[in-house]
Amino acid sequence: MAELNVQPKRSNSSWIWIVLALIALAILFFFFKGCDKENVKVGPGDSTAITSMNDANVLATTEPDWGSVDFNAPKSSYDEVTDQDISVSGNDAYTIYTxxxxxxxxxxxxxxxxxxxxxxxxxxxxxxxxxxxxxxxxYGSTDSTGTAGHNKQLGAERAEAVKSWMIKNASIPEDKISVHSLGESRPVSDNASALGRKQNRSVQIVVFAGKAVNQ
Incomplete structure (x- = not known):
C-alpha cells in the first residue's frame, strides 16, 4: 500500500495583519482630523478675527458695535485731560470723551x-x-425740544463738524472716524428739567480699543 504523506495545513494569519493595519489607519485618520480642527485659520474674508490679548497694547481689530455704547458708563479720568468741560467715562471695551x-x-x-x-x-x-x-x-445728542427730525439732523451736523475738525487739525484718517446722530433718542438725563436738557445736549467722542496704552 502506498504511504500517504499528509502535511498539516499551516495557519494563514495574513488576515490578522490586514485587520491590524486597518485599525492603525483609522486611528491616524481621527488623530489628524482632530489636529486640523485645532488649527483652523481665519482667512481675510472671514467675519471674525482672532486676536491675541496677551499684548497689553493691542487695539480692537473687529468692527466696533457702535450701537452698544452705554453713555451712562462709569466716570473715569486721564492725567492729560485737565479741562473741566471734558468728561471721560467708559469701560474695558471703549472710552467716551463728552x-x-x-x-x-x-x-x-x-x-x-x-x-x-x-x-x-x-x-x-x-x-x-x-x-x-x-x-x-x-455721536451728536440733543434734548427733546423741537421735532425729532430736526434734532436728528442737528445731531448729525454737529458730529460732522467735529469729524471735519479732527481730520483737518489732528491728522486722523477719515476712514477711522464714523458719525452717529442720536438726536433726542438716547438721553442721559430727564428732559423735564433745564439741567437735564443741558446734559442731554452734547457731543460724545467714543473710541473702541482692546486696552488703553498707559504712558
Missing part, C-alpha cells in the same frame, strides 16, 4: 465756536497717546 454742546456750538447751530479748539486739541492728544489707530465714533 463735551457739552454749549462748549462747542452756539444754540441750535452746527458751526464750531473758537473756544472749541482747545477742548478738541486736548481730546485728540489723549486719543493719540492712548488709542492711536483705533476706530472713533462721534
Amino acid at each position: 463735551l457739552g454742546e454749549n462748549v462747542l456750538f452756539a444754540t441750535d447751530q452746527n458751526a464750531l465756536q473758537e473756544s472749541a479748539t482747545a477742548k478738541l486739541k486736548q481730546i485728540t492728544a489723549s486719543l493719540d497717546k492712548r488709542f492711536k489707530g483705533a476706530a472713533i465714533g462721534i
